[in-house]
Amino acid sequence: MSGFKITSKIDDNMKTRLQIDGAMDEHSDYSSIETKFTDEVVFDFDNVEHINSTGIKHWVQWVASIHEANPNLKFFFVNCPKPIVDQINMVDGFLPEGSIVKSFKVPYFCEVCDKDITTTFVLGREYNIVDGKVKLEVPDNTCDRGDCEMEPDVVEQKYFKFLK
Numbered sequence: 448m449s450g451f452k453i454t455s456k457i458d459d460n461m462k463t464r465l466q467i468d469g470a471m472d473e474h475s476d477y478s479s480i481e482t483k484f485t486d487e488v489v490f491d492f493d494n495v496e497h498i499n500s501t502g503i504k505h506w507v508q509w510v511a512s513i514h515e516a517n518p519n520l521k522f523f524f525v526n527c528p529k530p531i532v533d534q535i536n537m538v539d540g541f542l543p544e545g546s547i548v549k550s551f552k553v554p555y556f557c558e559v560c561d562k563d564i565t566t567t568f569v570l571g572r573e574y575n576i577v578d579g580k581v582k583l584e585v586p587d588n589t590c591d592r593g594d595c596e597m598e599p600d601v602v603e604q605k606y607f608k609f610l611k
């Protein structure tokens with residue numbers, strides 16, 4: 448397993464994008480990150496492989512300090528894999544108040560073929576915020592055969608809880 452790495456860059460819209468790679472654990476050190484942000488910051492969790500309780504603690508403390516120093520800063524989360532979605536659902540403060548999850552991953556499984564895939568749900572596609580309420584449409588994915596189907600391999604009430 449690769450170690451923790453966080454990369455900061457300014458995207459085409461002049462917004463800060465922070466990409467997190469590897470494991471969020473006792474080695475996850477955010478102190479090297481420049482915390483002078485514009486009005487928005489995007490966290491990209493696409494390459495996070497693992498998170499443990501120490502990693503959660505480091506993250507919650509760090510993100511709370513940024514939130515406190517920049518009360519008007521908007522947080523966007525993209526490409527959240529299942530371990531991150533689980534924490535968003537379970538850990539208070541993992542997602543700072545007012546944050547928006549723009550995309551996250553959902554594991555799918557076909558019982559007939561014993562096959563799994565990962566689908567990314569995107570804000571504005573599988574789910575949307577209408578009048579402050581989230582509308583979610585969980586799609587069925589086709590599989591290899593005519594008589595089988597990929598279904599979400601999560602407890603939907605728990606996994607999609609953070610959207611409510």
Ligand SMILES: [Zn+2]
Pocket residue numbers: 557558559560561562590591592595596597
């Ligand atoms: Zn199948």
